[in-house]
Amino acid sequence: MNNKISLTVNGIKHTLEPIPGETLSTLLRNRLRLTGTKIGCDEAECAACTVLIDGEPVVSCIYPAERADGKTIVTIEGLAQRVHEEMKLHPLQEAFIEHGAVQCGFCIPGQIMTAYALLNHNPNATKDEIRFALKDTLCRCAGYPSIENAILAAAQALRTGEPVQKPNIPDSIHTHKSMVWIKSSALPFTQMTLFSMVCCMPKFAAR
Ligand code: FES
Ligand code: FES
16 A cells, blocks of 8 residues: 655655645645645635646645645646746736736635636636636635736736736826825725734634
8 A cells, every 4th residue: 555645746746644634735835835825714615725636726625635646736836937947927927916906815826726727728718707717716805806807818818928918007097196195095905904804814814
């Protein structure tokens, strides 16, 4: 009987001693130090912990690590290296930044890995198909419109090989005095977001 787990994570093969009861998310985070995979609910409800196993999106918080024996895993850390040989963000990662789809960021690895699997299967995914694919991937900051726009922009970039299209923001907004208000308000908003996360979701604070 084979008493080791052998798995390939982001192109690197690992052979590890099994730990009874260990989940794949814990193995990735604690033993391989791939902390980009987040644990939100830890009970298959939020999909923050989504990784690809043999090309399919899977919630890793309930996936027994021992079942990953012989499998190929891709985590959020694996995407940046997959475009060119040099370290470069994947178009999905670029698009999430360009379109302001990242707020607190906790759900974003799960959103991106789910979108990555979708676009691998369906490079022409429509907005409705994106919504359906992400229906179980929860964002408590409610950034869904920006997330959808980012995925559409990344899909276009992947299809055409062109750079990720930036959102259409009128030049005038950059000089408008409301921008001064937004900039001066950014810090309190950030503090508010962190405060609500720490108070309302104690599990987040611990991770
Ligand atoms: S942490 Fe895995 S589904 Fe929420
Ligand atoms: S950005 Fe989605 S939970 Fe905060």
